[in-house]
Structure formats: C-alpha cells, structure tokens
Amino acid sequence: MPNPTIYDVARTAGVGVGTVSRVLNNSTRVSPETQEKVLSAIRVLGFRRSKVARQLSTGIQHRNIGAIMPFITHPSFVERLRGMQLALNHQDNDFNLVLYNVSEPERYHEQLLAMVEQATVDGLLIATLNVSDDQRDLLTQAGIPFVTLSDACGEALNCISPDNRHGGYVAAQHLLELGHRRVAYVGDAFPNIYGFPTSELRYEGYLSALKEYGIPYHSEYVCLGAHGEDTAHRLTEHLLALPEPPTAIFAMSDIQAVGCILAIREAGLRVPEDISVIGFDDVQLSRYIGLTTVRQHLEQSGYLGMQLLLNMLTAPDNVVARQLPPLELVVRGSTQHWSALFR
Amino acid sequence: MPNPTIYDVARTAGVGVGTVSRVLNNSTRVSPETQEKVLSAIRVLGFRRSKVARQLSTGIQHRNIGAIMPFITHPSFVERLRGMQLALNHQDNDFNLVLYNVSEPERYHEQLLAMVEQATVDGLLIATLNVSDDQRDLLTQAGIPFVTLSDACGEALNCISPDNRHGGYVAAQHLLELGHRRVAYVGDAFPNIYGFPTSELRYEGYLSALKEYGIPYHSEYVCLGAHGEDTAHRLTEHLLALPEPPTAIFAMSDIQAVGCILAIREAGLRVPEDISVIGFDDVQLSRYIGLTTVRQHLEQSGYLGMQLLLNMLTAPDNVVARQLPPLELVVRGSTQHWSALFR
DNA sequence: TTTATGAGTGGAAGCGCTTCCAAGCAGGAT
DNA sequence: ATCCTGCTTGGAAGCGCTTCCACTCATAAA
Numbered sequence: 001m002p003n004p005t006i007y008d009v010a011r012t013a014g015v016g017v018g019t020v021s022r023v024l025n026n027s028t029r030v031s032p033e034t035q036e037k038v039l040s041a042i043r044v045l046g047f048r049r050s051k052v053a054r055q056l057s058t059g060i061q062h063r064n065i066g067a068i069m070p071f072i073t074h075p076s077f078v079e080r081l082r083g084m085q086l087a088l089n090h091q092d093n094d095f096n097l098v099l100y101n102v103s104e105p106e107r108y109h110e111q112l113l114a115m116v117e118q119a120t121v122d123g124l125l126i127a128t129l130n131v132s133d134d135q136r137d138l139l140t141q142a143g144i145p146f147v148t149l150s151d152a153c154g155e156a157l158n159c160i161s162p163d164n165r166h167g168g169y170v171a172a173q174h175l176l177e178l179g180h181r182r183v184a185y186v187g188d189a190f191p192n193i194y195g196f197p198t199s200e201l202r203y204e205g206y207l208s209a210l211k212e213y214g215i216p217y218h219s220e221y222v223c224l225g226a227h228g229e230d231t232a233h234r235l236t237e238h239l240l241a242l243p244e245p246p247t248a249i250f251a252m253s254d255i256q257a258v259g260c261i262l263a264i265r266e267a268g269l270r271v272p273e274d275i276s277v278i279g280f281d282d283v284q285l286s287r288y289i290g291l292t293t294v295r296q297h298l299e300q301s302g303y304l305g306m307q308l309l310l311n312m313l314t315a316p317d318n319v320v321a322r323q324l325p326p327l328e329l330v331v332r333g334s335t336q337h338w339s340a341l342f343r
Numbered sequence: 344m345p346n347p348t349i350y351d352v353a354r355t356a357g358v359g360v361g362t363v364s365r366v367l368n369n370s371t372r373v374s375p376e377t378q379e380k381v382l383s384a385i386r387v388l389g390f391r392r393s394k395v396a397r398q399l400s401t402g403i404q405h406r407n408i409g410a411i412m413p414f415i416t417h418p419s420f421v422e423r424l425r426g427m428q429l430a431l432n433h434q435d436n437d438f439n440l441v442l443y444n445v446s447e448p449e450r451y452h453e454q455l456l457a458m459v460e461q462a463t464v465d466g467l468l469i470a471t472l473n474v475s476d477d478q479r480d481l482l483t484q485a486g487i488p489f490v491t492l493s494d495a496c497g498e499a500l501n502c503i504s505p506d507n508r509h510g511g512y513v514a515a516q517h518l519l520e521l522g523h524r525r526v527a528y529v530g531d532a533f534p535n536i537y538g539f540p541t542s543e544l545r546y547e548g549y550l551s552a553l554k555e556y557g558i559p560y561h562s563e564y565v566c567l568g569a570h571g572e573d574t575a576h577r578l579t580e581h582l583l584a585l586p587e588p589p590t591a592i593f594a595m596s597d598i599q600a601v602g603c604i605l606a607i608r609e610a611g612l613r614v615p616e617d618i619s620v621i622g623f624d625d626v627q628l629s630r631y632i633g634l635t636t637v638r639q640h641l642e643q644s645g646y647l648g649m650q651l652l653l654n655m656l657t658a659p660d661n662v663v664a665r666q667l668p669p670l671e672l673v674v675r676g677s678t679q680h681w682s683a684l685f686r
Numbered sequence: 687t688t689t690a691t692g693a694g695t696g697g698a699a700g701c702g703c704t705t706c707c708a709a710g711c712a713g714g715a716t
Numbered sequence: 717a718t719c720c721t722g723c724t725t726g727g728a729a730g731c732g733c734t735t736c737c738a739c740t741c742a743t744a745a746a
Contacts, residue, residue, distance in 0.1 A: 003732095005731090005732055005733080006732070006733065006734095007732080010696095015695075015696080016695065016696035016697060017696080017697070017732095017733085017734090018695070018696060018697065018698095018734085018735080018736090019694085019695060019696075021733070021734055021735080022694095022695090022734095024733090024734095025734080026484070029693065029694065029695085030694075030695085031693085031694060031695090034694080034695080046659075048486060049462070049486070049732085049733075050399075050404075050731090050732050050733065051407075051462040051463075051465065052395055052398045052399045052404070052405075052731090052732080052733090053399050053701090053731070053732030053733040053734090054462050054732080054733050054734075055395045055461070055462060055701095055733090056393070056395045056396050056399050056700095056701050056702065056703085056731090056732080056733070056734095057700080057701055057732075057733040057734045057735085058461075058701085058733080058734065058735095059701065059734095060461050060462075061393075061395070062395075062461065062463055064394075064439075064441075071425075071428070075627075078421050081442075082414075085414070085442070085444045088444075089444065089446045096407075096441050096442075096443075096463065097441065097442045098407075098439050098440065098441050098442075099424075099428065099439075099440045099441075099442060100439075101428045101431075101432065103432050118398070118403050118405065119392070119394040119397050119398065120394075120405055120439065122394065141369075143391060143392070258631060284418075284628075285627075285628055285631060288601060288628060288631070288632050289631055289632060316389075346702095348701090348702055348703080349702070349703065349704095350702080353726095358725075358726080359725060359726035359727060360702095360703085360704090360726080360727070361704085361705075361706090361725070361726060361727065361728095362724085362725060362726075364703070364704055364705080365704095365705095365724095365725090367703090367704095368704080372723070372724065372725090373724075373725085374723085374724065374725090377724080377725080392702085392703075393701085393702050393703065395701090395702080395703090396701070396702035396703040396704090396731090397702080397703050397704075398703090398731095399701090399702080399703070399704095399730095399731050399732065399733085400702075400703040400704045400705085400730080400731055401703080401704065401705095401731085402704095402731065
C-alpha cells in the first residue's frame, strides 16, 4: 500500500477510525489493548499521518513566508536573514520562515512558478533577485504579496532598497577626496545573471563622481566578473599588472574588497599605504578586518522588508511604506590619503 | 465574514463552486462575464484561498524540514545552514527548509511542542540545542525523525557531532606545545542556558591537557560567561588585570576569540607576541583575520545532518550513519612560541 | 433488582478545496 | 423540425484527518 490512511490502519487493527485518531493524539480514553493493536497496525503498514489533512481538519492556519535568494553565493544574505527573523520574533504570530535558495539562476523562475502553483507560500521576500513584469503579475494574480529587498526596484511601494547609484557615488567620492586620481572599479559583470542591476548602479555612481571631479574615464580601470572573492582577486592582479596601476580600488561589495586586498598583499604591496580599498555593504567581517566601506544596513533592510510584508499580510488595507536609513560612509583603515607629491 | 470560503464566493457571485475554482485556477473555460462576477465577489469578500485545503485536495505533499537553533546569537549557524541547503539541493526532492529561531531559551520546549501538535514539520534538524529524554520521546512518538547537530549527544545514531572534549584537548595542547604554561580558558557558562554541554566538554579537554603536561590548575584562569564577543572581551580584561596574567588564551569559539583579541589590543598588548589566542570552529571570519583555531567542519556537519535526515525520511528502513571528519588544528597567526627565557 | 455513571468505542459530519460527470443551451448541419 | 457539437456551468464526491454524538457494557449506587 503506497500511502496508508487511518482507514487502512483502522481496518487492519479491527477498530474504528475515531479510535485510531485517539491513539494518534494520545487521548487517554483508549484501553491499553486497543492502543497496542492500533500501534502495531501503524507499524505494520508504515502509516504516516497526513500533515495537510490534519491541518485542514483542525483549522490550524499555518502561514508561510518564503525568503528567496541566491544565498549560498551571497554572504550578505545572513544579515538580511537575521533582520527578517528579528521582525518575525517581534510580532508574535504564526508565520513560518521558509528558505528558498536559488542555486542556479535558470531555475529561479521555475521555483516561483512552483510556489504559485503549489501554494506553498503566503508571502514572499525576494532578495538580490530581480522581479520581471511577468513575475510580478504572476504573484499578484495568485494573491501572493511580496517585498523586494535591495535591488532593481524603482519607486514601487513594496521594495526596500538603498540608493545604489548614490552609494557608488559616495564610495568613489571618498577616494577622490583623499586625492586619488587613478581609481578602479571592481564589480559584478552586468547584465547580471540574476537580472538585477546593483553593480551597474554603483558603477554609474562611480562614473558620475569621476565626472564631477573632472577625472577622465579609463576603461581598463573597470574590471567586471562573477561575484565573489576569487574573481575579485584575479581582476585585481590584472589591475596591478597595468603600466599605470590604480592607487585606489572601489569594490562593489565587501567580499570582493577582501579579494582585492589579498591580491594586493600577495603582490607585495600594502593597504592602504600603496593602494586604498573601499568596499560596499558593511558586513560583519568588515568591522573585524578594518575595511572602509559604505554601510547599507543589511540587517535593517531584512527587518523592514519583513515588517512590510507582515503588514501586507495582516492588514492589507493599511499598508505603510518603510524607509531604509540612508547609506553611510564608514571609514576604517583600508583607505588613505594619496598625493603624487609624496611619491 | 471572518474567513470566506469558495462557497461564500460562489453564493455572492451567483455561480457554482466549480466555476469559482475554475476562475481561481485560470481555467480558460469560463466566460468573461462570469469571470468578472467571480473576481468581484472575491474582492468584495476579501477571499483568500486556503492553502491547506488545496493541498489536501490536489494531493500535493509538501514536506517541511525544520531547522531549529538559536541562530541570532550563534554566528556558526550560517555555515551549518549553508551545508543543509547544499544537501537539499543535491537531492532534488520537494522538501522545504523552515527556519525556527530560538530567541529565548525558555521558549524552546514550547516551540517543539507546537511543532508536534500542529504537525508543522516532517523532520527536524536541531542545532546547538540539547534534546532531553522527554523531548526525544515526544518527537519519536509523534513520528518526527530528527537529527542533532554538534552537541550533547552520546553515541546516538542520529547525531552529527565533533568530539568536543578532544577538540578542547587539541587546542590546549597546541598552546602547551608552544611553551605556554599560563593558559586561560574563556568559554560559555555551564550548565548552558540551552542545555548543551559544549563549553563543558571543551573545558574538560583543556583540563586533561593541563594534567598531561603537569600544569597545575588555576581557577582564576577559567573565565565563563554568556556566549558572545562582548562577554569574552570583558572576561579578557579581567584576565589581563590578574597579577600573573595568562600568556595564552583558549577561547571556546572563534567569536569569543575575537573578543579576547580586541581586549588584548585595547590593553596595549599584541597578539601573538604578548599573548597567544586560539579559537574553535573555524568560521569564515577566522581565515580573514588569521586566527589559529580548531576546525570543526561546520558546513559539512550541516550537510551530513541534512543527508542523514533525508535518509531517515525517504528510506527509513535503510538509514546509514554519517561520519564527520575529525577535528583539525588550523594554525594561523594568532598563536606563537613562548618561553620564560626570552622575558 | 433497577438505575446512574462513566469508560471505551464506532462512525458520520465536516474542514475548504479540486475535479469529474452530467446537464443546459446556443447555433449549425441535416 | 430534429440532431449533433462544443462551450459553460452546477454540484457531488472525495482528499485524510478530527471531533462530536450516540451507543454498549461494566460497575457502583440506590
């Protein structure tokens, strides 16, 4: 028997379904002999009670909030996740947090479709992933409220996002203010495999800062590749091999900044004495290694996103927008003044 | 109406339930006018389709694997989580990973009870938390297979755990081999609020190493407190204020080791020149800051735990035990040779 | 002996959906 | 006028459980 039900158990044990249910729920009103009969039938048949039927019958409403993100590859997910959990804890309601990891970008859409078709989630937090118009319609039509975290969203109400372009500007400006003139950008290739334009936006900010400070654009100072420490490491080696290597690097994420720093050290140079490095995100790690970076309040964005979503789920008539605090330049030890005069 | 059903929608729209269902599922065989009537009724009533009823009816079996841990306070959770997700991805089955955060230890048992009563999970991964005999029975009787990660388990089949006592021994031995004689232990107070004896086991390993090397035990070198960087920081200040401060510190986790190092630096001393520090876990951070530590393969333990649980869920007749690789001493820059002769 | 009492039990109803079958109905073919 | 076809539609059955009501049968009380 593929999937025995309590009817099968009842028949095998020679009792009624009510009795089986009572045994299953540890009701005391069952004689020891009957209980033993039922338990043995359960064992024989390999019976497993259906969670869904039970929930329907008892009227328990378990609501799931899905968090979907390519988190294995993105370290910043942790901080957002922590914020989400915090918001969930603060409101004492029966929502479960279900994790969906997008391991392969091609499967992302498929995963969304499955969620809609199989009604697995009641609400969705989408982080570090783009939502196409089709996908928005799909979710809307299915009645699944969702909140986008961190990227790719215009002025949509349901989006918690920093001003990436401004962040890119701030980072580059910091380096320019320190006197650097050969400033490189290390970031993700765009258009990104997940379809979000974070790298592009920060790059645009970088460009506008250069322009404002009257620095001519050098395409060899812009190095794009896959997200991650290793790629950044490789790109930096390439930068250092240039006839006129940069004196400062703006990495689009802290993890990539780490890759840059390691490459610089391996080349026998020092950070920040020889080359300054600024990152982006301010993940926990950055504090420990003393990385100058642009703080984007990751934990808080998870927190606000969850708050907003809960708001949409529990009081859909009265959804209030959430504001992320502005980006913040955090100066630590990885950037330093530079002047051609001292060379 | 508190919770309108499709019957209510059907009545309001003046159609049959079949038609409502068809509209809900985007079946094409509904005339535009009817569809509009239904949609408006849905809007008016604020109808939301029951996920559970739908799943029961369609026979979709969504199986949930719960991961329960005090993760907001324990940074090592990330690595385990990553391992869990990896294992889930490798087996292409319909399991959801549901996160349960134990924010207050008192609520842990309550959370387990709710899971059992409300049948929310089909299997459970329990990390950094102890499972009492009562709790074991509770889960067993409810037919919820579970795997414990990392602590507190004897030789139970369903437990993935490093040999914490041996790990403590290895860490202390490393310091002793380097010539240190005044070796402190900074760890969690035990019995721990969550009921697991990690700190105690590592402490025992520390003790046995001291004994083996013939070092007398000094109770003032053993500093216990809450888990976390801040407490470790404070405890270290206390250690440094001793008339004979230790020359080496064994911190029971990398995060605590970081707290120690910061306190040492703030006291104007250097690591490892003045004081050596060894941690435990080998979280990602440790690689970047050059912390000597004992690697306990956190990611892999999450991976193996998930594998084991999936095995229990899908082939309960043929459960095979999983072996965690042995602990590994990882020597980086935070420990150094010490000899009284050079002082 | 009769009458409460209560423990143990069987089974129908119902949870809210999907789906299938039957039936209504319009319009074209015969 | 009659039949057929195909598009819409209504509604019953069923998913697997819980729970309540009704019933039986001891046993205790009268």
